[in-house]
Amino acid sequence: MIIAHYANRVPRNHDLGFIRALTKERAPIWDVRPELYFKAFMLREAGRFGALANCFSSLYLWRHDTAYRDWLVSGGYKIVTDPFGRSDIETRFALDARKGGAHDARFAATEDLAIPLDADLTAAFAREIARNREIAVLSDTVVAIVGVDTQNWTFTRILLSATEPNVNESTVVWPLLHLARPLLDTLPKAGER
Template sequence: MFAKHYSHRLPAHYDMGLIRRRASELGPRWDDTPGLLFKAFIARERGVFGALANQYASVYLWSEPAAAGAFLMDERFQTVIDSFGRPEIEAWLALDVQWGDAAEARALYREHVQVEPEADRAALLAAQIEQSQVIRGREDTVAVLLALDTANWRLVRITLSSALPDRNRAREAYEVLYLARPGAEVLGHE
């Protein structure tokens, strides 16, 4: 599996209603995407849920890395470039994915754990998977993804929650505008 994230910082007075409409219009087009497990259309709105700036972003989990690459090279990604410019894309190796019992995602949290050079990497991974299992057990958890950012030697945890965003829960909290999950059944969740 392969995960990626990119974001676009928007001007302070940007009409975030445009972003919400964009997500509601484009989101359903992703519901049948081959090789995609999920795509979260996410945003932060300045002054809402503790956000300091306006931001529009996407997080993807692909079962097939070739499908992720094809997307970046086709007309669907050209739409992103035409609207917001070509973003820097963070690419991660997915290590663990778990689905919770909640259905509708309203918030996405992103956390990092640095992998220090002297760390027992296997023990660190086991501990972080155990932490993901704890998160999965929460009643508001839709899904939790643990991935390795190989460029920066850190573990990245993405948690999708049915509760409204709470900045106190994680340093990075986003509002989920749309969650496409065409491959959820591959992971045993529909």
């Protein structure tokens, strides 16, 4: 599984209604996208949830790298680059992804953690996978994921939740505009091995 995430800063005076309308227009396409577990359409607004600026963002969990590649080469990213320009797309390998018991995601929380240089990687991976499985069983969890960036040696923790998550200073909270979930229900459920 591949996690892909990008964010576009939006000027304070930009009409956020345009972003909401674009999401509403594009969401049905993503609701049936093959090889996609989910796509979260997210919007941070300046002054809310610690945001200093407006930011439109998308977070994906792809089933296979070829599906992600096909989306890129078919022009799927053009809908974003035309109005907002080209942002870096952060990609991660998913170490574990679990469907929780909650259904209606309202928030995403993301957190990046550096993996210490001298860490035992096997043990670190095992700890993060175990932690992710503990988060997945919480009653407000829709999806819990942990990924790894092996270029920068960081873990990325992702939580989609029905309620505003409890966070620390390194966590970014993203209110969701829409969650397209074509294959989300096929993810392993919390508590499954």
